[in-house]
Amino acid sequence: MDDKRTPGRRHHWMAALAVLLVLTGLQHGGAVPWGNENFYLIRLYRLGHPDFLANDWTLRQPAPEHWLFNHIAGPLSIPFDIETFGAMGRLAGWIGGLAVLLVVAREAGLTAPLAALALALWLGSGQSIVARSWMLKTFEAKTFAYAALFLSLRAVSRSAVEKAGLWAGLATALHPSVGGWGAITLLPALRRPPSARRAAAAAALFAVPAAVGILPLLLAPGGVTSAEEWRYMALVKMPEHLDPATWPVRRLVLLGVLFAVNVLVARSQLWERPLWRAATVWQAAAASVFAAGCVARVAGFDRFLATFPFRLFPLLTPLFFFLGACAWAAEGGWRQAGMALRAFLIAALAAVPSPLFGLADAARPALTSWFRAPTDLERALGWCRDRLPEDAVLVAPPWFRGNWSVSRRAIVASRVYHPYTSFREWRERCDLLLGPVGRGTGEEELAERYRRLTAGAVREAARRYGATHVVIDAELPLRKLAAFGEWCVYEIGGEAVEPGGNSGSSAPESSSANRPRGSTSKSRT
Known part of the structure; x- marks a missing residue:
């Protein structure tokens, strides 16, 4: 040879x-x-x-x-x-x-x-x-x-x-x-x-x-x-x-x-x-x-x-x-x-x-990733990249791989990617957003748990971890800055306002493309 x-x-x-x-x-x-x-x-x-x-x-x-x-x-x-x-x-x-x-x-x-x-x-x-x-x-x-x-x-x-x-x-x-x-x-x-x-x-x-x-x-x-x-x-x-x-x-x-x-x-x-x-x-x-x-x-x-x-x-x-x-x-x-x-x-x-x-x-x-249209979640995270200050900290869906790469903003926790140090705090952060996760918990269940996140838990993330905004496919009693389908961006420190009452809002028609079948969107306190 x-x-x-x-x-x-x-x-x-x-x-x-x-x-x-x-x-x-x-x-x-x-x-x-x-x-x-x-x-x-x-x-x-x-x-x-x-x-x-x-x-x-x-x-x-x-x-x-x-x-x-x-x-x-x-x-x-x-x-x-x-x-x-x-x-x-x-x-x-x-x-x-x-x-x-x-x-x-x-x-x-x-x-x-x-x-x-x-x-x-x-x-x-x-x-x-x-x-x-x-x-x-x-x-x-x-x-x-x-x-x-x-x-x-x-x-x-x-x-x-x-x-x-x-x-x-x-x-x-x-x-x-x-x-x-x-x-x-x-x-x-x-x-x-x-x-x-x-x-x-x-x-x-x-x-x-x-x-x-x-x-x-x-x-x-x-x-x-x-x-x-x-x-x-x-x-x-x-x-x-x-x-x-x-x-x-x-x-x-x-x-x-x-x-x-x-x-x-x-x-x-x-x-x-x-x-x-x-x-x-x-x-x-x-x-x-x-x-x-x-x-x-x-x-x-x-x-x-x-x-x-x-x-x-x-x-x-x-x-x-x-x-x-x-x-x-x-x-x-x-x-x-x-x-x-x-x-x-x-x-x-x-x-x-x-x-x-x-x-x-x-x-x-792999090939379609180069030219496919962004999902509603990606559009919401892209809005955060373009409109929020660089030191913003997001409560974002922990099961989504692209939080950092799309938003270019810090997040509270990723369930997909964990640090090899501070393991205990990583679990605490994830548990705050998703509840305790056991064997066999799939992505659909994680998505549904995140959708049930309460405004109280969001404010706790702000108190403990410095979160400033939340990206979620649900209604929360917080100031809504933008909406893309059912994915919304909220300011954690702001109270709810009537739709259209804030100049930064972008709210196109609702879409269920990113939601598992049978799910609903409800306001929670």
């Missing part, structure tokens, strides 16, 4: 990269900010622009979980607006991540067309089977951490333990849970124990950068401390990532089938290639961590769940399934396969999420 011995092959790999870049852009190229960029990108941007949302309580909290990445990438935002910076960072992550995956595919013996096909199928199928793991989406630290981790895998397959330690340490520094579990599960993939001198060098090369990522997280004040808080974090706040009891059983079965296929394919025809051997052992180690997480869930050891033990296995398994299937098929593996492997492969292909449908489902909202 050496480009020097095969002139022109470099162009094949560049073409593969271009095709995959287009596919990734179609799936995840939504208008900036998109998805989790509504939180992580804004925190990054504030490191280069400290006056941006300077009075927001959540954004003022330390961000120890991605400390190194934030302090490298954040200052790079200084010359740019947030949209340009986010688009550039997203593109850099896609190019770097895809290039590394192609390097791994080439090391595994795939040609450029086969590598592009395998990675396109993996992207289209959603990248992971459960736990919502991903490598290539928005501009986040995990994209770069995964890239470093796959370079560590390549080094492990070559017995270059020093390079493996360095890349794994960098991955841990960028994203402690991705890199930390990655480093632990890569250890068994070493073909033979290194000498004491090389092992010490590899350990040092890992430990120095890893400490930069881990120590800020360990030393952060006011984080999750009690058993009840760990349980809340794992089972209430992030069950899609941390609670296997909420995942479809068929997906868990599929994950096991894919892993079995990967092992059989590797053992039957690919085992002599060092990268396949290392990748298979890596998956087995990641499967052990995944199983330990399931046991911890049953045993109630929620603190272990909060280390994200389910991150790697659901992502690695489909990735190497598609890579392995393409490599195996290209070498005539079907003709040599036994009945067990054929049965597992047919079952896996029948059950794996359709890459074509997956691509279409992801591309539709």
Whole structure:
């Protein structure tokens, strides 16, 4: 696979990269900010622009979980607006991540067309089977951490333990849970124990950068401390990532089938290639961590769940399934396969999420985000951006991801994005606006709870947290500044006035586009 011995092959790999870049852009190229960029990108941007949302309580909290990445990438935002910076960072992550995956595919013996096909199928199928793991989406630290981790895998397959330690340490520094579990599960993939001198060098090369990522997280004040808080974090706040009891059983079965296929394919025809051997052992180690997480869930050891033990296995398994299937098929593996492997492969292909449908489902909202009309809620938040003073603090729907990016104003609390410090106060703020939230509370119920927010609770938010205005789809006995459909902007300090009695009001016809069916709007004191 050496480009020097095969002139022109470099162009094949560049073409593969271009095709995959287009596919990734179609799936995840939504208008900036998109998805989790509504939180992580804004925190990054504030490191280069400290006056941006300077009075927001959540954004003022330390961000120890991605400390190194934030302090490298954040200052790079200084010359740019947030949209340009986010688009550039997203593109850099896609190019770097895809290039590394192609390097791994080439090391595994795939040609450029086969590598592009395998990675396109993996992207289209959603990248992971459960736990919502991903490598290539928005501009986040995990994209770069995964890239470093796959370079560590390549080094492990070559017995270059020093390079493996360095890349794994960098991955841990960028994203402690991705890199930390990655480093632990890569250890068994070493073909033979290194000498004491090389092992010490590899350990040092890992430990120095890893400490930069881990120590800020360990030393952060006011984080999750009690058993009840760990349980809340794992089972209430992030069950899609941390609670296997909420995942479809068929997906868990599929994950096991894919892993079995990967092992059989590797053992039957690919085992002599060092990268396949290392990748298979890596998956087995990641499967052990995944199983330990399931046991911890049953045993109630929620603190272990909060280390994200389910991150790697659901992502690695489909990735190497598609890579392995393409490599195996290209070498005539079907003709040599036994009945067990054929049965597992047919079952896996029948059950794996359709890459074509997956691509279409992801591309539709991403593409339409660039030209769709704003919702009534977004219009109300946009009015706040244009008309309210920069030091205003909003009571805004805590379940809506775009509060900061649309309004460009501070908010009392976000239920979606929590700080990793001051966890207890974050819960108190959310409980004031939504009441106590338990397992299984969906977005519709949260929206209905917020709609029932009373003027007394709003005034309490003003007293405790300095809130100045409220954006809500209900009538309140406060001074209404603007209305967009059923979403209204109120001044918390002002008393109610007759409709039309204030010159700043904008009240177009009512719309129920943003309300769950069966809901009503009532005035509450």
